[in-house]
Structures are given as C-alpha cells and as structure tokens.
Amino acid sequence: MSVGLLWTTPLWFLSIPLLPIIAAFHTSLQHETIHGHPTRWPLVNEALVSLPLAVVFPYRRYKDLHLKHHRDEHLTDPFEDPESYFWDAKSVAQMTDFKQLLLSINNTLVGRLAIGPALTIIGFGRTEFERLKDDELGVRRAWFLHLLGLFAVVFFVQGLFGMSLIYYGLFVVYPAISLTSLRAYAEHQAAEAVGARTAIVEAHPLWAFLYLNNNLHIVHHASPHTPWYDLPPLYHERRTQYLTANENTLFDGYSDIAKRFAFQVKQTVAHPILHNDQPELLLAPSKDNRHS
Template identity: 70%
Template sequence: MRAVVWRVEWLTLGLIVCATALWFAAGLLWTTSLWWVGLLMMPFLAAFHTSLQHETIHGHPTPWAWLNECLVSLPLAVVFPYRRYRDLHLRHHRDEHLTDPYEDPESYFWCEADVHRMNDFARHLFALNNTFVGRLLIGPALTIVGFTRTELARLRQGEAGVRMAWALHGVGLIAVVWIVTAVFQMPMWVYALCVIYPALSLTAMRSYAEHQAAENVGARSAIVETHPALALLYLNNNLHIVHHASPATPWYDIPALYRERRTQYLAANENTLFKGYRDIARRFAFHVKQPVDHPLMYRTQAQTQIHTRENA
C-alpha cells in the first residue's frame, strides 16, 4: 500500500486543483469590473487543462486510471470527450504510423488520392491550415468539423466505447454549461468565442510543428526549445521527441532527460529543432510547412503492394 501511495505525483495533482480553481475564479470575474482579466486568463487555463488531460492519459498523477479521469473530467475546452481523446491519442503513439493519414488519428495529412478528389476550395483551405497563421485561425474549426463527422460515423456504426465516452462527456458538458451560464452568468456564445476557440488555437500552436512526414521514424517528431512559461502551458510537450521516446515520463522530468540526451535526440530526429514558437511563426506564418498530401504516402502504398506480391 505504501508503494502505491508513493507513486502519487503531488506536483501534478496540485496543478490540476490549482488550474480548476483558477478557471473558476477567472469566470467569477465576469460580472465585475475586472471581467476582461478573467476573459484573458480562461483560454490559457482551458488549454492548460488539456495539457493536464494529456498527462493523465499517460498514467499520471496516480496509479488509478479511473481517478486520473475523474480529476480532469470537467471539459473546460468542451469539444473532445476525455475517453475519445485518450483512445485516439494512444493510437497516435504507435510511432511506426506517425503522420499516416489512415493510421494516425492526429495526422494533418491526406493521402494523394483524397487530395485529388477535393475541389479547389478545399485544397486551398487545407493548404492554409498547413501554415502557422492558418492553423491558429481555421485549424480549430477544421478539427471540430472533422472530429464531429468521424465521431458521428463511429456512433452510427456502434463502435465499442464511443457511446459511453460521449454519454460521460454529456454529463461534463451539462456541468460546464451550468457553471458558465448560471454561476459565472456568462453567455455561452461568449465562452465559445472567447475561451474555447482561443484555447484550441493555443493547443494548435503547440501541435503545428510537433510532427512531420519523414522516412526515418525518429525524424517525424520535432523539438521546440521555448520560453519556460509556454513550456509549462504545454507541460514540456514542446520537447516532443522526448515524449514519444519516453511517453510514461512525467512532465517535470522531461527537461532533465532532454538536457542529458540532447545530442542523441537531435541525431534521432535529424536536427528537427525550432528555437521557440516565434521561430516557427517567422518561417511558416504564411508558408506551407509540408504539403496537404502525405509526401511519402504514394510511395509507401506502392512499396506495400510490391512487398505483398513478393510475399504472396
């Protein structure tokens, strides 16, 4: 019993409590002269809450998955059911499939055939989404639409666990809507436009440069050496190759691990390093970082067909 208690990560547990309490306190400012302070704080707190959800998905801060889920189950960013985020994100951690538009649920790539079937407007829209500014402005909307469509399809097909995930999410949504509208006395449209969407943009800023298409699996995960405040917002997930190499490592141990093995990580990811998000913005603000269609997908499919014929 003592060994189990020792595994509780009190720092992360404290952050969960503080983030939720600060979100609540910021919301209560809505009916005061400091309403604008609360409205500035809440998107960062909602984005931080998604970082904390990510931490719980990987087994923190307690040994009990059910308790970890309960600790972050209030959906401050509203859109994604915790259990769907959990299941899809763990699929994303099959590194051999990183960026694959079929196998990686967090990929922003499309296969070449699907891109050819798009109309010009859709192709331009997704190309804009592959710029840094575009990802912040339209990325959350595209994510919401795409996620909703695929989840509705899964619900219709009766995929295991999806209905329960959405039912539990519905309970959390009712709680958030009641708190926002009845306790904070904030219109839900204000919360949607001024909290949810900016929070998703903040998350998109982090995820924009996390992955890229590459032959080498290690080169598919990037490193962003950023300001400590942003590193805290993302719980050091900006050092993304470290997280993929050691997904069970708690957020507060990642910087030391990175410093210790920096040379090895840079060799593994072929020096895919950004000096902060300003560096990313400077290079890709209005320039497509990678094409909409997966640059290796056609070749991969052809190689798979050859491999299949050779082993038939």
C-alpha cells in the first residue's frame, strides 16, 4: 500500500517499476499458499493472499489448475497439463498461418514477454466463460469471490491512490504477468523422460527471491510441499541427483535463457513427442492457465 501511495507524492515515478514487481511477487506468494504455506489451514492461506493484485486470475481457479499441473506424468501434455504451451498436431494443422506465426513468436522469450500475457488473458477468459456457462463445479464461486476482491483493488487503486484503472491495467497488471512469464518460460519442455521435462535456473538471488526459489523448478516438482526457503539447501544437497533426473536441463540465470531464446523458438507449437491418436481437443491447451 505504501508503494501505491507514492503515486500521490512527488516521488510518484518510483511506483512505476515497483508496483509490477510487487504484483508479480504476490503471485509467488499465492503459489506458496497453494502448496500449503505458511499455515496448515487452506482458508487462512487463501485469506492472506487472495486479493487479486494481478486482476486477471481468480485465486481458486489458479489453485485448481496449478494442482492439476503437478501431475508430473502429464507435464507439457496439451490435453492434460493446464499449464502447457503446446498444442496437439491436429489443432495446429487446422490453424491459420497467422495464428501459427503468433504462437511461434510466443515461443520466443521476447514474444512471451511482449504478447504472451495478452494471449493468456484472452484464452483464459474464453475457456473460463465456457466453464461458467457449463456451471462447472466451483467455478462460479471462484469468480464471485474474485469479483469481491476486485472491488477492493479498485478502491485502493482509484479511490486511495488516485490512479487510472487503465494505467493500472497497462503498466502494472500487464508487466506483472510478463515477469511471471519470464519465470515460466523455460520451466518445462517436451521430453520422453518425466524428469527431463522440468528445468533448473540458477538465478541471481534477487530473481530467486522474486520467484520464491521457484526457479529451482525440478526441486519444487519433486517436493511440492517444501516451503520456498528450504528449496535452495535441498537443491545444493542433491544437485547431482536433480541434474541426472532432468538430463542436465540447466540454465545459468535468466540472462542465459535470454541469450539462447530471445528471438529463437524454444520448442515447436505442436507437441513434438505425443502421438496424434488422442480425441479432439475441446479447450485450447495453454489458454486456460497462468503458466506457474
């Protein structure tokens, strides 16, 4: 709140970089609560972080989708993993050339940061609308609670800080989702071995803190209930085993990822391994999630 109040002072310009960072950090805190921290009571954890600073994603929808993502045997599967960026080959073949190009750009790091949030917001909204129409269990309640939280965000942003909601959306929400997309960009890849589908990023401490050590992603997937502050010692203790398990899928910080994939497609839009004998995909594989 104090950073938001900077907007009303001569130091207003300091809030421009700080507010998106805070909103992105808040998503990291939400991720921690989903996995049972800091208390053993889910409703208490939810109450601590459910205010939707990043606006777009209801906490309970994030929780449901993310826990489904933790079924490691289905990682990157466009039919089963709600955080997969892959599509099945049949759907890709039916896309227009423009859509294929757009999704390919989204598979570069620059594209993911620039247009990835927009694609995710549009796709998430579309699939959630379908779920609301179908009255899927828990979805309406999640959105109702989310709307209550949005009223509080509007009060703080517009009423207390005097900030335009359009500004907040374009210069706080959008870059916050971009920051989260940076973490998620290289976390997973298509691979035959389950362990090789999850990467490690040995990030600078500031980045690691922003993401609450979720950059050590294979450690998190191997021990999802381990709190964020125990992930680094666990990683250093078992580093060789983790690197063996994920076939040395290791990045030397986010600058390493940028050097490799800033303008280079990381992997194809169509899943490169899965067979194409699965049923028609009903929901766009990577559009109903927040990729965390």
